[in-house]
Amino acid sequence: MNTVTANTLVLLGWGVTVALVYSLLSGPFDGRMCESTCFSMLYWGALVLAVLGTLLSLMQAFKPNSGMFSKIGVIFGLLLTGTLVGVMVIGSMGG
Numbered sequence: 330m331n332t333v334t335a336n337t338l339v340l341l342g343w344g345v346t347v348a349l350v351y352s353l354l355s356g357p358f359d360g361r362m363c364e365s366t367c368f369s370m371l372y373w374g375a376l377v378l379a380v381l382g383t384l385l386s387l388m389q390a391f392k393p394n395s396g397m398f399s400k401i402g403v404i405f406g407l408l409l410t411g412t413l414v415g416v417m418v419i420g421s422m423g424g
Contacts, residue, residue, distance in 0.1 A: 372416075
């Protein structure tokens with residue numbers, strides 16, 4: 330794997346997260362096209378992409394000749410993974 334693949338996975342994770350937030354904030358629940366199953370699929374898809382992208386970025390960042398892009402991928406991947414795991418923890422504590 331290379332840095333481009335890892336960073337692409339992280340960016341896709343961010344894109345799926347933006348789609349999830351857009352779907353959640355798109356109006357009243359009755360009028361939405363995306364319901365509970367769709368939200369669940371978007372959430373878990375974003376989390377899987379974020380974790381895979383972060384792990385691949387970490388593997389690239391620890392190589393001796395790693396560049397700045399791999400380190401940036403690690404930072405953005407950790408931010409996204411932390412956000413999604415935080416949402417999961419908050420959701421499990423509230424219910």
